[in-house]
Amino acid sequence: MSATGTATMRGLIAVVTGAGSGIGLATARLLAAEGVRVFGFDLREGEMAGAAEWIPCDVGDSESVTRAMAQVADASDRLDIVINNAGIGAIGSIEAATDEEWASVLNVNVVGLSRVTAAALPMLRRSAAAAVVNTCSVAAAVGLPERAVYTASKGAVQALTMAMAADYLREGIRVNCVNPGTADTPWVSRLLDQADDPVAERSALEKRQPTGRLVSADEVASAICFLAHPRQAAITGTVLAVDGGMHSLRIRAE
Numbered sequence: 001m002s003a004t005g006t007a008t009m010r011g012l013i014a015v016v017t018g019a020g021s022g023i024g025l026a027t028a029r030l031l032a033a034e035g036v037r038v039f040g041f042d043l044r045e046g047e048m049a050g051a052a053e054w055i056p057c058d059v060g061d062s063e064s065v066t067r068a069m070a071q072v073a074d075a076s077d078r079l080d081i082v083i084n085n086a087g088i089g090a091i092g093s094i095e096a097a098t099d100e101e102w103a104s105v106l107n108v109n110v111v112g113l114s115r116v117t118a119a120a121l122p123m124l125r126r127s128a129a130a131a132v133v134n135t136c137s138v139a140a141a142v143g144l145p146e147r148a149v150y151t152a153s154k155g156a157v158q159a160l161t162m163a164m165a166a167d168y169l170r171e172g173i174r175v176n177c178v179n180p181g182t183a184d185t186p187w188v189s190r191l192l193d194q195a196d197d198p199v200a201e202r203s204a205l206e207k208r209q210p211t212g213r214l215v216s217a218d219e220v221a222s223a224i225c226f227l228a229h230p231r232q233a234a235i236t237g238t239v240l241a242v243d244g245g246m247h248s249l250r251i252r253a254e
């Protein structure tokens with residue numbers, strides 16, 4: 001890892017998980033606009049055409065991840081960037097959580113990230129600009145009601161980001177995460193659709209953020225791309241909040 005002030009992203013190769021929708025899609029588009037070749041690992045192609053090459057992949061399944069990474073290796077001898085973004089949610093307190101839900105959310109959100117990165121390591125090691133960025137959540141840092149299982153998974157993602165950053169530091173592989181606040185993506189639209197009063201629910205979510213609005217997928221993608229950029233050669237083992245101040249500010253109600 002060394003200072004690379006003039007480095008650009010042009011010509012780099014990236015894997016973005018969950019690239020078919022929301023934050024992953026916005027990240028794939030931003031990376032592509034920077035001249036990065038993007039492979040999108042997702043259950044479905046979604047809207048990634050034109051930004052990423054879809055490789056069908058379930059990050060919750062080891063064989064699927066191995067197959068998907070082999071496809072990347074067939075297409076490129078090098079991989080520079082891994083964006084571990086695919087994730088699933090869960091609503092409720094610990095009383096509502098079933099063993100199946102615990103297993104599935106931890107498997108996708110935590111083990112999935114580990115699986116994809118471990119499979120990518122042989123190729124990342126051949127890169128001079130290796131960077132991993134994990135999509136974590138403000139939930140890793142603050143207690144949100146009715147999000148017990150999801151929050152536990154994101155707390156693990158944040159801790160795992162630090163452990164991975166330490167493990168691969170000497171090999172020049174940087175590992176960081178972003179912690180978005182509530183972001184305006186299809187995920188949140190689906191949640192709002194389930195609410196008794198979606199308009200009131202959206203307004204409550206907006207008010208929960210000091211900025212009074214939801215974070216956009218593009219804003220999170222921009223932070224992810226910042227961390228992935230080879231110019232940030234000195235940044236590893238950090239959490240970048242993209243949450244409109246939700247984690248750190250206490251603003252008086254007007």
Ligand SMILES: NC(=O)c1ccc[n+]([C@@H]2O[C@H](COP(=O)([O-])OP(=O)(O)OC[C@H]3O[C@@H](n4cnc5c(N)ncnc54)[C@H](O)[C@@H]3O)[C@@H](O)[C@H]2O)c1
Nearest residue numbers: 018020021022023042043058059086087137182183185187
């Ligand atoms: N939207 C928010 O408010 C918010 C806030 C904080 C963190 N996040 C995190 O951001 C990430 C992306 O969320 P989003 O809001 O863009 O969601 P989204 O539902 O719009 O997109 C998620 C994508 O991940 C894919 N995916 C789901 N399970 C997968 C699996 N097993 N294998 C491969 N792909 C899979 C989906 O098909 C989808 O394309 C998640 O990790 C989420 O926890 C979201």
